[in-house]
Amino acid sequence: MxxxxxxxxxxxxxxxxxxxxxxxxxxxxxxxxxxxxxxxxxxxxxxxxxxxxxxxxxxxxxxxxxxxxxxxxxxxxxxxxxxxxxxxxxxxxxxxxxxxxxxxxxxxxxxxxxxxxxxxxxxxxxxxxxxxxxxxxxxxxxxxxxxxxxxxxxxxxxxxxxxxxxxxxxxxxxxxxMWEEPFPKEATFQSKFHCLDGTTIDVPMMYNQQSYPLTEIIDLDAKAIKLPFNGKRWKMLILLPNQQDGLRKLLNGLQQPGKFASVLEESFVKEKAEVYLPRFKLxxxxxxxxxxxxxxxxxxxxxxxxxxxxxxxxxxxxxxxxxxxxxxxEVDEQGATAAAATGIMAVPMCFMPKPVIQVDHPFFLAILGESDVPAFIGHVLRPEVD
Missing domain, CATH: 3.30.497.10 (Antithrombin, subunit I, domain 2)
Known part of the structure; x- marks a missing residue:
């Protein structure tokens, strides 16, 4: 077009x-x-x-x-x-x-x-x-x-x-x-989410072991994962700081001109990974x-x-x-419901053993449409749980 x-x-x-x-x-x-x-x-x-x-x-x-x-x-x-x-x-x-x-x-x-x-x-x-x-x-x-x-x-x-x-x-x-690879409901368990203020809250933690597009964003000191929805046109992007208190650094990096676009343009490599993600609402x-x-x-x-x-x-x-x-x-085992720099360095994640993406501390997320158009964007400091 x-x-x-x-x-x-x-x-x-x-x-x-x-x-x-x-x-x-x-x-x-x-x-x-x-x-x-x-x-x-x-x-x-x-x-x-x-x-x-x-x-x-x-x-x-x-x-x-x-x-x-x-x-x-x-x-x-x-x-x-x-x-x-x-x-x-x-x-x-x-x-x-x-x-x-x-x-x-x-x-x-x-x-x-x-x-x-x-x-x-x-x-x-x-x-x-x-x-x-x-x-x-x-x-x-x-x-x-x-x-x-x-x-x-x-x-x-x-x-x-x-x-x-x-x-x-x-x-x-x-x-x-709906997730392309749903999280098995029987695998969900109670776990701790570590907030920026040092406190922890109990969250229902979902678990899945599948192949996902992954990369390591060196400049942001964070891991990136894309969770595809059925049809593969839409996906959820999660940027998870490597440090539990790393969200501020990550967000400061994303504010730099062109950084967010550069993250979307970088090469993600599909690898088998263990993913832990809270069931939560915003x-x-x-x-x-x-x-x-x-x-x-x-x-x-x-x-x-x-x-x-x-x-x-x-x-x-x-x-x-x-x-x-x-x-x-709203994010659950079946899927998600939402109502409403240049020079960034990224390298494929090379893990041995299998990579583990444990979303148990504050993180950035976006829901991307076709051509990686950002339909929704935000950051989670304290997940809302039922």
Missing amino acids: ANAKEINESLLQFTSSLYGKTILQQSGDLQNTFMSPLSIYIACAMTMAGASDTTLQEMWHTLHVPDGLRSNESHASIGQYLLKQLASSSDVEVSLANRLFTLNNVSILADFKHTLSKDYCSDVESIANLGTAEDKRRHINQWVAQATRSKIPELIAPGGLAADVVLTIVNALYFRG SYCPPLDVKKLLKNCGIRRLFDREADLSKICAEEKLLISDVIHKAVL
Whole structure:
């Protein structure tokens, strides 16, 4: 597909920037984090279809849109490529919920509606007549719950929608994949997970012995493993620090320009390995301030009174008031459910005896789609267990 490589590189650069700003926001106080850069990227691209002048320039720059795609006609290429990455199959179920809600009576231009519908399989929904802000909040939450198979029942908390909000971008992504090699349930046992603060928690530890793509990332002092889902288009990437307290070093390394992309490009060698992985969830991560993250990445005009969204509405001057995002993850023996540098050195892992990947301390993870598109990304400090 034309421009596929450029769009993929654009998404990878945006992912690295957004995730890097997330790590910086957490500073010395790292927390469980799970997000969907792909979902946020698509929501921004949709909004970009309504932007002009400096607002549009900032979005192009922050999304790393290549020069050849900086035109109104580019949305067909961008939308088609990104939605292709999220196509469901008989092996995995993927559902993207993306919508621009108008909460006040504004007249949306037909061209903008057409672009969202044709290129992003999305639309604009007016909920101006629903009454109170709480009524609108409940409506948005019901829509997201349906789109994410009830994995995200309450995207917006009570009181989280101000009465003067005009436009709100809402996005959520659902993914359900079954492991290509399921973990035998009878092999799961109680074990210790070592947290960064020196404490330990009990977790149900899954176990499997299969051939997996592995490598050693020397620069990050970490092992890398890919756990394929059925169909092999999707996989979970885990970067496990060699030291129990090595997550900070690993995340600092991933913040360097091009590092994450380099990890994806390196050679993984399929080897028989023993893998220990917690059965866990990530559903109560601290909320992400996506608006602040995007502003830190370079999209500022969109959120202030100088915003130019004249291609959305010509009659009234608009700005984006908020970007609401949540992603959740569940990992068990059958599979995973998710709702929402250059110069890195990597060498194939050469083990004798059989390699052991023991995920019993804080780690990085990503769920990758076709072409290694990062649909979800995050880090686990303290697994949530039932």
